[in-house]
Amino acid sequence: MNILTQPWPWYVTGPLIGLMVPLLLLTGNKAFGVSSNLRHICAACIPTKAEFFKYDWKSESWNLMFVFGVAIGGLLAGYFWQNPNPVQLTDAAISSMNEMGVKDYSGLVPQEIFSFKALLTVKGFLLLIVGGFFVGFGTRYAGGCTSGHAIMGMSNLQLPSLIATCCFFGGGVIMTWFVLPYIMKLPF
Amino acid sequence: MKNLKFILIGICFGIILVKAEVISWFRIQEMFRFQSFHMYGNIICAIVVGIISVWLIKKFKVKTFSGEEVKIAPKTFSKGNVIGGFMFGLGWAMTGACPGPLFALVGSGLLIVAVVLLSAVLGTYVYGIMKDKLPH
DSSP, X not given: OHHHHSOOOHHHHHHHHHHHHXXXXXXXXXXXXXXXXXXXXXXXXXXXXXXXXXXXXXXXXXXXXXXXXXXXXXXXXXXXXOOSSOOOOOHHHHHHHHHTTOOOOSSXXXXXXXXXXXXXXXXXXXXXXIHHHHHHHHXXXXXXXXXXXXXXXXXXXXXXXXXXXXXXXXXXXXXXXXXXXXXXXXXX | OTTHHXXXXXXXXXXXXXXXXXXXXXXXHHHHTTOOSHHHHHHHHHHHHHHHHHHHXXXXXXBOTTSOBOOOOOXXXXXXXXXXXXXXXXXXXXXXXXXXXXXXXXXXXXXXXXHHHHHHHHHHHHHHHHGGGSOO
């Protein structure tokens, strides 16, 4: 049963992630992508006059079912088959994160940030609420996320997806190197 | 239940995301600090397998399981790819999660991530109502 609780190496999981592309194409001519679901959720749940949310979201219900499945997969692999050991990070990464004040490496995410208690601090609000807002606003403005652009778009050799992916990394690197250390050190 | 197969594919994807640890805030930090090959290995392998798959499908005109011709909509360039992409990058480093992992993390029992997900839905909503005022 080790295979279920242990993490899998990148040379196994990477190709498996890539196989999502042909699997969805051949199953129903569907383009792999996750962030569109945030739009479908808006269209389905929020009454609005905005044209952007007036479309037949039900015709995209396959995608909502897909992410429902992703959550179930998360429940199976992340809860029932939870890895009992911490993530095997490099020493360099742990040392950098120690400097930012991260102490608990036992789970997949740092407890210092990912708790309802932290949500009431400026640090937690910025990272979880503002960060989440950027993810939702940014992916839709960019027309896709890591799945839709970096994997699906790049698989189909789309230049806009390459540009978007470079910008994802640009934003991530700038946040990580020049902003995040200050947010992490906020005392409240 | 024609959508049942998509739930099953989603379950597989969710399991892979967790087992790859790409849903870990720590792994995303490690990636953006260029301190490990782990995330790059995952992303590069995924893209290579994706490129080969799409090429094979086009080359041999592989049909879907129900016999349809495979069609992939091209992506058109907009300034949003740059501005929105950059914004998403900021959020990715802050939350340590892109949209797929958000769903997997909530499923794994981290209920706090549901707050991040709701905030992402709000972000998409705000984009939707101010879309016409933004450069594209």
